[in-house]
Amino acid sequence: MASRPRTVRVPETANASILGTPFPVQVNHCRTPGCANFGVPARTSPGKRGPSKDRDLRYKLTSTAKGQEPAIECKACRGKGAVRSNAAIAEEIERIAGYVRPLEHRFACKTEGCANEGLSIGEHRHLYVRRGYYKTPENRYYQCKACQRRVLVSVKVPRIRAGNRARAADVFSRFANKSPMRRTVEGAGLSGNSAYYRILDFIHRRCLEMNGSVTRAFLTGERHLPAAMDVAIDSQTLMVNWPSRVQRRTVEMTSCCSVDSASRFILELDVNHDPRFDAFDVNHESAELGDMTRKEAFRRYARFWLTGDEMRSGRTGQRRMGRAAAERAVGDIQDAFREANAYDDVAEMEIVPGQGPLRDHMLRSGMLVKTGYRTLGHMFVLREILKGAGVERLQLSMDEHLSTIASFMCAFREPIAEGRAHGFLVRYDKDCPIDDRERLYKESRRQMEAFAQARNLEGMSREELGFEMIRTALRGGGLPEHGWLRHPLPTLQEPNKEVRWITEHPDMELDDRARLYLGASLGRVDNVFELTRRFLSPLERPFYTPSGGWNQVWYGYAPYNPDMVRKYLDIFRAVNNFVHTGRKDGETPAMRLGFADRPLSYADILWPGERIPKPRRIRRKGRALKL
Numbered sequence: 001m002a003s004r005p006r007t008v009r010v011p012e013t014a015n016a017s018i019l020g021t022p023f024p025v026q027v028n029h030c031r032t033p034g035c036a037n038f039g040v041p042a043r044t045s046p047g048k049r050g051p052s053k054d055r056d057l058r059y060k061l062t063s064t065a066k067g068q069e070p071a072i073e074c075k076a077c078r079g080k081g082a083v084r085s086n087a088a089i090a091e092e093i094e095r096i097a098g099y100v101r102p103l104e105h106r107f108a109c110k111t112e113g114c115a116n117e118g119l120s121i122g123e124h125r126h127l128y129v130r131r132g133y134y135k136t137p138e139n140r141y142y143q144c145k146a147c148q149r150r151v152l153v154s155v156k157v158p159r160i161r162a163g164n165r166a167r168a169a170d171v172f173s174r175f176a177n178k179s180p181m182r183r184t185v186e187g188a189g190l191s192g193n194s195a196y197y198r199i200l201d202f203i204h205r206r207c208l209e210m211n212g213s214v215t216r217a218f219l220t221g222e223r224h225l226p227a228a229m230d231v232a233i234d235s236q237t238l239m240v241n242w243p244s245r246v247q248r249r250t251v252e253m254t255s256c257c258s259v260d261s262a263s264r265f266i267l268e269l270d271v272n273h274d275p276r277f278d279a280f281d282v283n284h285e286s287a288e289l290g291d292m293t294r295k296e297a298f299r300r301y302a303r304f305w306l307t308g309d310e311m312r313s314g315r316t317g318q319r320r321m322g323r324a325a326a327e328r329a330v331g332d333i334q335d336a337f338r339e340a341n342a343y344d345d346v347a348e349m350e351i352v353p354g355q356g357p358l359r360d361h362m363l364r365s366g367m368l369v370k371t372g373y374r375t376l377g378h379m380f381v382l383r384e385i386l387k388g389a390g391v392e393r394l395q396l397s398m399d400e401h402l403s404t405i406a407s408f409m410c411a412f413r414e415p416i417a418e419g420r421a422h423g424f425l426v427r428y429d430k431d432c433p434i435d436d437r438e439r440l441y442k443e444s445r446r447q448m449e450a451f452a453q454a455r456n457l458e459g460m461s462r463e464e465l466g467f468e469m470i471r472t473a474l475r476g477g478g479l480p481e482h483g484w485l486r487h488p489l490p491t492l493q494e495p496n497k498e499v500r501w502i503t504e505h506p507d508m509e510l511d512d513r514a515r516l517y518l519g520a521s522l523g524r525v526d527n528v529f530e531l532t533r534r535f536l537s538p539l540e541r542p543f544y545t546p547s548g549g550w551n552q553v554w555y556g557y558a559p560y561n562p563d564m565v566r567k568y569l570d571i572f573r574a575v576n577n578f579v580h581t582g583r584k585d586g587e588t589p590a591m592r593l594g595f596a597d598r599p600l601s602y603a604d605i606l607w608p609g610e611r612i613p614k615p616r617r618i619r620r621k622g623r624a625l626k627l
């Protein structure tokens with residue numbers, strides 16, 4: 001699939017598939033709800049110049065604010081939006097939802113030239129026959145009907161001997177209770193780092209299966225979510241430190257999370273890192289294809305940060321560079337990658353643009369995905385989950401990022417047009433010091449009390465009063481020009497909170513509108529991020545053990561390997577949804593949604609449906625550890 005030449009005006013529709021039937025992705029359309037062109041795609045092929053019959057009457061081609069990337073401008077509403085590669089979005093959808101695909105979807109006949117070569121067993125059941133298993137029923141054999149060869153479907157799960165099962169559950173509980181790695185190794189009586197990481201891999205595998213089976217049930221409609229849902233979406237920056245010996249830089253990754261506000265159930269959680277691609281191969285192929293000389297949306301690898309992109313977009317912190325100098329440096333990098341075959345060890349290759357060495361920070365492990373594409377992929381996956389699980393009405397609270405808003409407008413364009421999906425922007429003072437938070441909290445409480453007194457509404461609950469206050473504000477002349485409403489509910493978590501409706505429907509009843517405004521909040525997703533920060537703290541440096549020494553730590557497990565971030569987040573998601581209970585109601589998010597009648601134990605996740613000896617007592621927070 002080579003990059004398309006410039007004869008394409010905007011990228012063609014792409015197909016994405018998660019389970020079963022593929023669905024089309026075309027996001028190059030007007031993103032202003034209510035506009036006549038909302039959701040109507042721009043023409044993909046260029047017409048003749050000047051007035052002609054096949055001219056695009058809806059859009060004109062222009063460029064983004066910075067003038068660097070092509071954009072479309074809607075002739076009806078004058079709204080501008082960056083042109084995006086639909087193929088790259090489809091790739092992101094498939095990457096993010098990869099954990100959902102059952103094993104059979106990942107295996108196919110490998111016989112060269114066979115009619116079934118590359119056609120997955122899961123999606124083409126009729127082409128294969130089941131043929132028993134290898135050693136355990138988990139390793140299933142299928143026979144290809146065309147070439148008669150057998151295909152083994154199995155996943156490499158690290159083995160945990162029966163006698164060590166209680167120990168694995170113990171490690172899991174310590175890990176989930178944020179015990180640092182060193183203390184877990186000591187406390188659980190492990191021989192060293194490598195034993196710890198082997199168990200961690202096993203835990204991750206099981207959590208991933210658990211998350212996958214839940215999302216699969218949503219997608220297929222086997223499991224239903226409430227018909228009306230409030231979801232909060234946000235992203236979080238994670239800094240991954242590299243040891244000074246390798247690189248003196250910090251890699252910035254961002255995770256994106258969608259949470260059901262009512263239950264704190266995490267619907268989707270991903271990070272903008274694709275471990276399946278090798279940075280060297282991708283950069284090399286891009287240089288060969290001439291990708292770097294094309295605008296992003298027309299590249300083969302539109303979704304990745306390629307070497308030189310940072311300089312081009314002025315993101316480099318090292319040095320400010322003029323446009324011409326940046327272009328020259330990018331050219332040098334491309335040349336270096338083209339000539340790279342001459343190097344014996346690619347890892348030793350250094351790229352030297354201008355002065356000072358610059359090494360691609362991702363050269364050793366996977367690729368960073370541009371967050372614009374990641375967020376688009378995430379939104380489409382969320383849409384498919386909600387659609388499959390029978391959600392009919394959605395309220396989505398999000399931050400003010402343009403890419404989040406645009407992603408929402410693209411992925412949910414049909415329910416938005418039908419008035420079934422409502423988007424709200426939420427902003428508040430994130431860096432507000434705690435003293436000010438308390439002062440602001442008291443202030444809005446006083447305002448609420450004054451409102452209640454003036455109208456004899458003293459017996460009302462906080463929510464009811466907030467609803468009344470919003471109704472009054474909306475009725476009395478409506479909102480200020482900019483559309484932001486100061487949210488009346490006092491909250492310590494979101495000081496100075498203001499909300500704005502971005503999918504406004506003129507015919508909606510006042511009460512329904514007020515209810516939407518009342519529900520707009522990022523509180524739940526902030527909660528989750530707060531928890532992940534503590535959860536990720538064990539991503540610490542490896543340490544020395546007398547038995548194992550330093551060398552036992554493999555590079556693949558080092559905390560500076562970006563793939564570890566995703567593993568930790570996968571584990572966190574399972575623990576959040578099924579294990580940790582709320583302080584007030586003693587329930588897990590899965591219980592609140594009616595998917596479980598009790599919190600799961602760590603052993604339940606590791607060995608579903610099996611009886612495992614109880615792990616040793618979980619150390620509670622605050623109790624001093626005697627050594």
Ligand SMILES: [Zn+2]
Nearest residue numbers: 030035074077
């Ligand atoms: Zn428009």
Ligand SMILES: [Zn+2]
Nearest residue numbers: 109114144147
């Ligand atoms: Zn075959």
